[in-house]
Amino acid sequence: MKSIYLDYAATTPCAPEVADAIAACLTLEGNFANPASRSHRYGWQAEQAVETARGQVASLIGADTREIVWTSGATESNNLAVKGFVEALRREQPQAPLHIITSAIEHKAILDTVAYLEAWHKVDVTYLAPNADGLIQPTQVADALTENTCLVTLMAVNNELGTMTDIPAIANILKRHKALLHVDAAQAVGKLEVNVNDWGVDMLSVSAHKFYGPKGIGALYVRRDPQVPLVSQIHGGGHERGMRSGTLPTHQLVGFGEAARLVSEQLAMDEARIRELRDRLWAGISELGDVWINGHPEARVANHLNVSFAAVDGEILLASLAKVAVSSGSACTSASVEPSYVLKAIGRSDQLAHAGLRLSVGRYTTEEEIDFAITEISRVVSLLRKQ
Ligand SMILES: Cc1ncc(COP(=O)(O)O)c(C=O)c1O
Known part of the structure; x- marks a missing residue:
């Protein structure tokens, strides 16, 4: 059965160039060694490859190579940024009241991390609520700041809605405050021009598998001047x-570096083509009527479309859409199928949240695939x- 992949926001396939670069690091003939092996040429070559990759990832986000810490992905980067920073403050002042600002629509990798600090490390957390368009406004951050705020952690692009946060404006507000700014940029890097200095962030999480790199590898940007x-x-x-122990996976890092190099060359071209395809998809689907875009129609990245259909059961919708691979507006917990907390936070009813689909387009999506998806979704x- 023909099936179309429209779930690039969940993960992307490796670019063929990335897969080749990874494969060349696996066997005895390749660059397979432990980059920490200092006593032989194999180790030196692996170290050189890892440092080249570090340069490629640093250059993609405008950072210095010494500001890149390798991790296993954005989940770990978020944990290291938020818990690592709070723990560093606690060591200086064990009893100081600490306050973090985040939002109610962050990825679970942030929500669960701040909830842990709230429960076990006596940290107060403010969860900013998005408006009906899924946007967090810089003024909300300004209003929530207290003298105890040590960290603001917000995502650059929401993974369900594709909506963008005005990170430079928030950084600007924080110039007059001691709080640091951490940004989960897992959905932004590779889709937007991200420059840590232009944005004015202190820490930034990156994940390779969101932009045609391998899964299980990522990075945390950690500002050096002043050192976080x-x-x-x-x-x-x-x-x-x-900052992060463990043998570096040479093959993963070489793949990550190659993905970063490719995306920095192709970003503008990819973006224009992908936006056209996404807009074509929406134009086709909207003809059905009684279908709504979730999240701001303009302030969102080019590859994302999140829509809800009235008068349709979400579970049956997803089960019937076997020929189009998408994400749904529901999340399976052990006991039940819950509507997406992000769609609920922007005010969608349970029915509309359940009947939400996240369709995300990518580098390898074709016009024929989009037309097939429109026909299939409209049919279903x-x-x-009618039932
Ligand atoms: C916004 C956001 N943050 C964090 C993550 C987790 O990234 P990783 O899969 O690299 O751990 C994801 C991926 O789903 C994401 O979309």
Whole structure:
């Protein structure tokens, strides 16, 4: 059965160039060695490859190579940034009241991390509510700041809605406050021009598999000047300047670097083509009527479309859409199928949240695939509405 992949926001396939670069690091003939092996040529070559990759990732986000800490992905980067920073502050002032500002529509990798600090480390957390368009306004951050605020952690692009946050404006507000700014940029890097200095952020999380790199590898940008204090969350051999121990996976990092190089060359071209395809998809689907875009129609990245259909059961909709791979507006918990907390936070009813689809387009999507998806979605929704 023909099936179309429209779930690039969940993950992307590796670019063929990335897969080749990874494959060349696996066997005895390739660059397979431990980059920390200092006593032989194999190790030196692996180290050189890892440092080249570090340069490619740093250059993609406008950072210095010494500001890149390798991690296993954005989940770990978020944990290291938020817990590592709070722990560093606690060591200086064990009893000081600490306050973090985040939003109610962050990825679970942030929400669960701040909830942990709230429960076990006596940290107060403010969860900013999005408006009906899914936007968090810089003024909300300004209003929530207190003298105890040590960290603001917000995502650059929401993973469900594709909506963008005005990070430079928030950084500007924080210039007059001691709080640092951490940004989860997992959905932004590779889709927007991200420059840590232009944006004015102190820490930024990146994930390779969101832009045609391999899964299981990512990075945390950690500002050096002034140096952000961080306590390592993974102890071991003191790799990554003591911030994250563990043997570096040469093949993953080489793939990450190659993905960063490719995306920095192709970003503008990819973006224009992908936006056209996404707009074509919306034009086709909207002809059904009684279908709404979730999230701001303009302030969002080019590849995302999140829509809800009236008068359709979300579970049946997803089950009937076997030929189009998308994400739904529901999340399965152990006990039940819950409507997406993001769609609920922007005020969608349970029915509309359940009947939400996140369609995300990517580098390898074709016009024929978009037309196939429009036909298939229209057929299924019309059929379900007649039942
Ligand atoms: C906004 C956001 N943050 C964090 C993550 C987690 O990234 P990773 O899969 O690299 O751990 C994702 C991926 O789903 C994401 O979309």
